[in-house]
Amino acid sequence: xxxxxxxxxxxxxxxxxxxxxxxxxxxxxxxxxxxxxxxxxxxxxxxxxxxxxxxxxxxxxxxxxxxxxxxxxxxxxxxxxxxxxxxxxxxxxxxxxxxxxxxxxxxxxxxxxxxxxxxxxxxxxxxxxxxxxxxxxxxxxxxxxxxxxxxxxxxxxxxxxxxxxxxxxxxxxxxxxxxxxxxxxxxxxxxxxxxxxxxxxxxxxxxxxxxxxxxxxxxxxxxxxxxxxxxxxxxxxxxxxxxxxxxxxxxxxxxxxxxxxxxxxxxxxxxxxxxxxxxxxxxxxxxxxxxxxxxxxxxxxxxxxxxxxxxxxxxxxxxxxxxxxxxxxxxxxxxxxxxxxxxxxxxxxxxxxxxxxxxxxxxxxxxxxxxxxxxxxxxxxxxxxxxxxxxxxxxxxxxxxxxxxxxxxxxxxxxxxxxxxxxxxx
Amino acid sequence: xxxxxxxxxxxxxxxxxxxxxxxxxxxxxxxxxxxxxxxxxxxxxxxxxxxxxxxxxxxxxxxxxxxxxxxxxxxxxxxxxxxxxxxxxxxxxxxxxxxxxxxxxxxxxxxxxxxxxxxxxxxxxxxxxxxxxxxxxxxxxxxxxxxxxxxxxxxxxxxxxxxxxxxxxxxxxxxxxxxxxxxxxxxxxxxxxxxxxxxxxxxxxxxxxxxxxxxxxxxxxxxxxxxxxxxxxxxxxxxxxxxxxxxxxxxxxxxxxxxxxxxxxxxxxxxxxxxxxxxxxxxxxxxxxxxxxxxxxxxxxxxxxxxxxxxxxxxxxxxxxxxxxxxxxxxxxxxxxxxxxxxxxxxxxxxxxxxxxxxxxxxxxxxxxxxxxxxxxxxxxxxxxxxxxxxxxxxxxxxxxxxxxxxxxxxxxxxxxxxxxxxxxxxxxxxxxxxxxxxxxxxxxxxxxxxxxxxxxxxxxxxxxxxxxxxxxxxxxxxxxxxxxxxxxxxxxxxxxxxxxxxxxxxxxxxxxxxxxxxxxxxxxxxxxxxxxxxxxxxxxxxxxxxxxxxxxxxxxxxxx
Numbered sequence: 001x002x003x004x005x006x007x008x009x010x011x012x013x014x015x016x017x018x019x020x021x022x023x024x025x026x027x028x029x030x031x032x033x034x035x036x037x038x039x040x041x042x043x044x045x046x047x048x049x050x051x052x053x054x055x056x057x058x059x060x061x062x063x064x065x066x067x068x069x070x071x072x073x074x075x076x077x078x079x080x081x082x083x084x085x086x087x088x089x090x091x092x093x094x095x096x097x098x099x100x101x102x103x104x105x106x107x108x109x110x111x112x113x114x115x116x117x118x119x120x121x122x123x124x125x126x127x128x129x130x131x132x133x134x135x136x137x138x139x140x141x142x143x144x145x146x147x148x149x150x151x152x153x154x155x156x157x158x159x160x161x162x163x164x165x166x167x168x169x170x171x172x173x174x175x176x177x178x179x180x181x182x183x184x185x186x187x188x189x190x191x192x193x194x195x196x197x198x199x200x201x202x203x204x205x206x207x208x209x210x211x212x213x214x215x216x217x218x219x220x221x222x223x224x225x226x227x228x229x230x231x232x233x234x235x236x237x238x239x240x241x242x243x244x245x246x247x248x249x250x251x252x253x254x255x256x257x258x259x260x261x262x263x264x265x266x267x268x269x270x271x272x273x274x275x276x277x278x279x280x281x282x283x284x285x286x287x288x289x290x291x292x293x294x295x296x297x298x299x300x301x302x303x304x305x306x307x308x309x310x311x312x313x314x315x316x317x318x319x320x321x322x323x324x325x326x327x328x329x330x331x332x333x334x335x336x337x338x339x340x341x342x343x344x345x346x347x348x349x350x351x352x353x354x355x356x357x358x359x360x361x362x363x364x365x366x367x368x369x370x371x372x373x374x375x376x377x378x379x380x381x382x383x384x385x386x387x388x389x390x391x392x393x394x395x396x397x398x399x400x401x402x403x404x405x406x407x408x409x410x411x412x413x414x415x416x417x418x419x420x421x422x423x424x425x426x
Numbered sequence: 427x428x429x430x431x432x433x434x435x436x437x438x439x440x441x442x443x444x445x446x447x448x449x450x451x452x453x454x455x456x457x458x459x460x461x462x463x464x465x466x467x468x469x470x471x472x473x474x475x476x477x478x479x480x481x482x483x484x485x486x487x488x489x490x491x492x493x494x495x496x497x498x499x500x501x502x503x504x505x506x507x508x509x510x511x512x513x514x515x516x517x518x519x520x521x522x523x524x525x526x527x528x529x530x531x532x533x534x535x536x537x538x539x540x541x542x543x544x545x546x547x548x549x550x551x552x553x554x555x556x557x558x559x560x561x562x563x564x565x566x567x568x569x570x571x572x573x574x575x576x577x578x579x580x581x582x583x584x585x586x587x588x589x590x591x592x593x594x595x596x597x598x599x600x601x602x603x604x605x606x607x608x609x610x611x612x613x614x615x616x617x618x619x620x621x622x623x624x625x626x627x628x629x630x631x632x633x634x635x636x637x638x639x640x641x642x643x644x645x646x647x648x649x650x651x652x653x654x655x656x657x658x659x660x661x662x663x664x665x666x667x668x669x670x671x672x673x674x675x676x677x678x679x680x681x682x683x684x685x686x687x688x689x690x691x692x693x694x695x696x697x698x699x700x701x702x703x704x705x706x707x708x709x710x711x712x713x714x715x716x717x718x719x720x721x722x723x724x725x726x727x728x729x730x731x732x733x734x735x736x737x738x739x740x741x742x743x744x745x746x747x748x749x750x751x752x753x754x755x756x757x758x759x760x761x762x763x764x765x766x767x768x769x770x771x772x773x774x775x776x777x778x779x780x781x782x783x784x785x786x787x788x789x790x791x792x793x794x795x796x797x798x799x800x801x802x803x804x805x806x807x808x809x810x811x812x813x814x815x816x817x818x819x820x821x822x823x824x825x826x827x828x829x830x831x832x833x834x835x836x837x838x839x840x841x842x843x844x845x846x847x848x849x850x851x852x853x854x855x856x857x858x859x860x861x862x863x864x865x866x867x868x869x870x871x872x873x874x875x876x877x878x879x880x881x882x883x884x885x886x887x888x889x890x891x892x893x894x895x896x897x898x899x900x901x902x903x904x905x906x907x908x909x910x911x912x913x914x915x916x917x918x919x920x921x922x923x924x925x926x927x928x929x930x931x932x933x934x935x936x937x938x939x940x941x942x943x944x945x946x947x948x949x950x951x952x953x954x955x956x957x958x959x960x961x962x963x964x965x966x967x968x969x970x971x972x973x974x975x976x977x978x979x980x981x982x983x984x985x986x987x
Contacts, residue, residue, distance in 0.1 A: 111441070387888060389892065413890050419896035
């Protein structure tokens with residue numbers, strides 16, 4: 001085969017910040033990119049954050065322009081609601097089989113006016129909002145989602161569950177965008193190389209019975225709190241307790257699940273500091289207590305960010321053996337302090353920062369790609385190589401938290417690095 | 427030539443048509459000067475809509491296009507492509523956002539219609555003043571200058587050099603390898619540092635596309651992405667100067683350690699056997715860990731966070747290399763007692779806690795401490811410190827290793843000035859964007875990697891080196907021309923009073939001063955159209971193309987009348 005006829009396409013798995021950055025960069029070098037995303041939207045975890053440390057930049061404002069660029073880029077073939085089923089072949093010539101679920105809404109015809117939501121008779125918990133708000137069976141996860149095209153959740157849509165005559169959404173659509181006859185598709189692609197950028201999940205706090213998560217009111221996970229603060233979230237950014245009142249005190253608990261995982265998740269201290277800034281910006285008089293083990297704020301900019309928060313009088317308490325329970329005046333936290341003595345605290349709101357862990361389907365992905373995972377379940381770097389983006393199999397690279405816990409800057413650097421590896425391979 | 431403006435109003439299905447009286451809008455804008463045709467259409471962004479617009483442009487011989495529809499975020503690009511198909515310059519187009527800004531924000535049809543008329547009129551008034559802008563293309567040199575021959579510069583060079591791309595690697599020391607040359611082992615893999623370097627230097631030496639300049643420094647870097655003129659000089663030879671051209675510059679100049687002499691409480695430079703981490707690395711590499719008197723130490727203390735307070739940041743790597751030092755010590759002197767005095771144990775990432783846990787063992791302690799002072803006591807050294815509960819404690823040791831903060835190299839300021847980039851927190855080179863642009867800088871074509879950007883470990887330095895190559899391989903492609911920004915600043919020769927204000931506010935070094943004419947001149951290739959100079963210019967001489975003062979003024983006159 002002549003060099004110029006060779007297939008140089010790249011498969012990128014995951015349309016979070018790592019996948020987006022890698023795809024856009026590859027496109028600049030005129031590589032055709034197939035970007036496969038499991039959900040109906042792009043932006044991954046980063047679009048759930050209202051602001052990012054340490055400049056407190058608005059996260060959606062930071063990401064929306066590149067999400068838009070992605071959708072308009074003719075070199076990038078975004079395949080949403082899709083999962084990789086099978087990968088065969090060698091570097092330079094992989095054959096990829098993809099299962100793409102039907103969206104039941106036509107991407108070309110839909111203009112994103114949202115007229116189809118109201119008439120839908122189904123009401124469900126919105127997973128994107130951590131269940132803190134409701135959605136319909138036809139929905140977009142949050143305002144501003146891109147592509148701004150809804151999907152039908154066939155597990156809950158009446159029409160797909162016996163009530164064949166419901167066509168409320170179709171009747172509301174003026175653009176003939178809703179197509180109940182769409183079918184799931186099997187797509188087969190040939191690609192030169194692959195980048196896995198599927199991100200992370202957080203440790204399930206209900207596994208830590210002493211933390212009272214899911215049992216005690218006003219105990220929130222980090223993601224729940226992000227959505228509570230988000231201006232496009234369930235409360236439009238108003239921080240409120242379950243009784244709709246504003247909290248007067250809050251505790252932020254670091255390192256939840258660290259013992260169980262056996263590693264420091266690297267970003268929790270920093271986003272906990274960010275949460276402090278969130279709370280103080282909305283409720284200046286709120287009393288904040290951080291219960292932590294070791295303060296991990298490495299790098300040239302992070303300590304400054306922490307010191308700025310410290311000036312607003314936040315209590316930093318080194319604590320262990322934390323137990324959370326219901327109290328008549330709010331939430332009770334019992335712990336051992338730095339002296340090893342028992343101590344306690346009663347607050348209105350508790351926010352828990354859980355460990356970052358591999359996605360539940362990471363091992364499945366590794367199996368499909370025929371690459372190795374490490375003892376923690378993250379994708380493993382190639383043995384004997386000092387590159388953090390080379391997997392155990394030539395031609396397959398990785399970027400972001402699929403390789404291990406890291407912040408956005410490090411994820412972007414890895415995405416750029418994976419592209420560098422692909423373009424420099426002779 | 428007579429202007430023939432076509433105005434097209436999108437109904438966006440019911441989205442605009444139900445909230446805005448479009449016929450009223452048509453009546454209002456029809457009589458305006460230059461308007462040749464006004465029409466409405468059901469959905470202009472659809473395939474039918476785009477075809478309709480192209481046909482209209484041809485049919486009426488339109489010179490300008492105004493579309494009143496949705497947010498430019500959604501479809502500005504769509505309609506600019508329509509212009510190209512209809513063979514009018516895409517800059518002779520204006521989009522009025524009458525959906526998000528009119529139809530969707532009120533239930534009052536009357537108000538929405540009024541505002542739609544204003545915004546559409548404003549777009550028409552603006553488009554009259556538009557001028558066609560053409561894409562520019564310039565040749566780009568694919569070669570790269572890498573400054574700094576440590577692990578990051580070496581990795582960058584190896585990944586970039588190819589038959590159609592030369593790399594010039596400049597190192598101020600006589601040999602390549604940088605700090606890693608001193609590390610017997612690197613954490614957490616405990617592979618040998620010098621071997622890692624040796625292997626890579628060997629690859630560099632046999633690579634005919636990499637030209638190495640040791641004992642050399644960069645004197646001049648002038649230009650822009652694709653076209654930098656570079657001068658380098660042999661450090662010890664006055665006249666040994668070389669000039670060449672490159673398309674991109676990578677600063678991989680690494681870091682140095684905070685000098686503990688600045689903080690006398692550690693007794694560094696005053697007492698024997700108080701040494702820095704780098705001195706300890708070198709001692710360990712030589713094969714023998716000894717005290718000044720030649721004896722083997724039996725009691726070693728490692729003090730973390732030296733200089734952290736003074737610098738105002740955590741240096742990221744000190745906890746981990748201090749843990750590595752415990753391993754060095756225990757391997758060479760199994761009976762040695764090692765105490766780590768630390769504030770917070772900073773061991774982020776998936777592998778590091780395990781590295782720490784596997785290091786723990788007999789006669790190894792980690793003591794949380796603050797207010798450390800080191801004094802001499804007899805033949806030994808004594809550390810006094812406060813524990814976490816503010817209890818005064820003492821500890822004796824015969825050797826104390828200080829783990830000082832990581833800081834920029836001495837020449838960082840000079841190099842920042844030469845390459846026209848800025849220094850950020852801690853004096854490290856400032857990245858273009860904290861999250862999305864960690865490798866690029868405010869000067870397009872100048873990149874930063876490794877500890878020059880901020881304290882980091884070897885793995886992260888290599889990742890950044892690979893990332894820099896990713897950036898360069900996608901922006902400087904051999905045989906492909908570079909397209910600079912079109913909407914750039916222009917400074918009127920007639921209006922410029924030569925006050926040089928614009929030179930001080932330009933972040934990109936795009937403005938220079940013409941001494942003969944006594945006016946400022948914009949280099950259109952470097953300018954990114956940020957508008958700083960426009961805002962600062964006291965005489966109104968600076969303007970951004972497509973956002974000229976007059977264009978904005980006329981648009982506003984209609985919108986806010």
